[in-house]
Amino acid sequence: MKTLLALCSVLLLTGRCSAQTPQKCQTPRLLSGSMSLSTQDGQVWAVAKYIYDALGQRIRLWETGHVQNKSLYVDLLFLFKKGVVYTIDDRNQTCQKNPLSDQFHPFHIPHNASLQSQVILGGSSSRKEGLLVNTWKGDVPEIGGKYLATVTEFGCFPVSMLYYSARTGWIATTYFNAVKGIGDPEQLNPPPFCPAAETEDQKLDFFSAFF
Numbered sequence: 001m002k003t004l005l006a007l008c009s010v011l012l013l014t015g016r017c018s019a020q021t022p023q024k025c026q027t028p029r030l031l032s033g034s035m036s037l038s039t040q041d042g043q044v045w046a047v048a049k050y051i052y053d054a055l056g057q058r059i060r061l062w063e064t065g066h067v068q069n070k071s072l073y074v075d076l077l078f079l080f081k082k083g084v085v086y087t088i089d090d091r092n093q094t095c096q097k098n099p100l101s102d103q104f105h106p107f108h109i110p111h112n113a114s115l116q117s118q119v120i121l122g123g124s125s126s127r128k129e130g131l132l133v134n135t136w137k138g139d140v141p142e143i144g145g146k147y148l149a150t151v152t153e154f155g156c157f158p159v160s161m162l163y164y165s166a167r168t169g170w171i172a173t174t175y176f177n178a179v180k181g182i183g184d185p186e187q188l189n190p191p192p193f194c195p196a197a198e199t200e201d202q203k204l205d206f207f208s209a210f211f
């Protein structure tokens with residue numbers, strides 16, 4: 001057993017010790033962390049903290065960044081089941097409410113994705129230097145879209161996502177400092193001053209709200 005483990009860790013370092021081929025995995029259903037996001041045209045560069053609830057289909061984002069040379073800070077709450085997104089201004093206790101035009105896309109690897117590669121990010125000469133990840137790719141013909149999604153082999157945490165659609169061009173997202181669970185579930189409910197806000201006409205989707 002010991003020899004097997006030793007052999008396995010040697011092979012692990014070279015990226016070849018998966019007991020079985022990588023599985024299309026399910027990311028933790030409750031997740032908190034940070035992400036950075038940039039677009040192909042260089043117009044958007046942003047870092048956001050997020051909390052993510054796949055069961056309730058809710059995402060909260062606190063985003064700082066640059067859009068078309070202007071710096072911005074936005075606080076967004078997406079409630080996909082209700083089809084609304086709130087843009088929250090805590091200081092002024094005001095809220096903008098927009099209809100959401102898209103559906104919830106969970107982080108998990110789609111059933112029709114295909115495995116691109118399993119590699120070690122970073123170094124592979126000692127165990128602490130690297131991170132074993134699986135990259136999956138797929139197409140979304142309805143919107144002329146494609147994606148490359150990378151998740152950790154252990155735990156299925158999101159690592160990066162490259163997404164293309166004709167409308168958005170390439171969008172690159174990397175994820176870091178994720179932990180399972182949500183510290184304060186209350187943050188996934190709209191603050192008291194929000195539900196009363198009148199709904200704006202403009203429909204937003206996840207990316208247009210983000211930008």
Ligand SMILES: *[C@@H]1O[C@H](CO)[C@@H](O)[C@H](O)[C@H]1NC(C)=O
Binds near residue numbers: 068069
């Ligand atoms: C962005 O800001 C830089 C520096 O302030 C300026 O040189 C550049 O022209 C600006 N670009 C746009 C697209 O406004």
Ligand SMILES: *[C@@H]1O[C@H](CO)[C@@H](O)[C@H](O)[C@H]1NC(C)=O
Binds near residue numbers: 089092094
């Ligand atoms: C918040 O209030 C301040 C001061 O009244 C105002 O200048 C600012 O534009 C408000 N922000 C928003 C997002 O409405």
Ligand SMILES: *[C@@H]1O[C@H](CO)[C@@H](O)[C@H](O)[C@H]1NC(C)=O
Binds near residue numbers: 110112139140141142
């Ligand atoms: C993969 O599945 C998704 C969601 O079920 C679907 O939208 C997409 O068109 C599928 N892709 C292909 C290549 O069939």
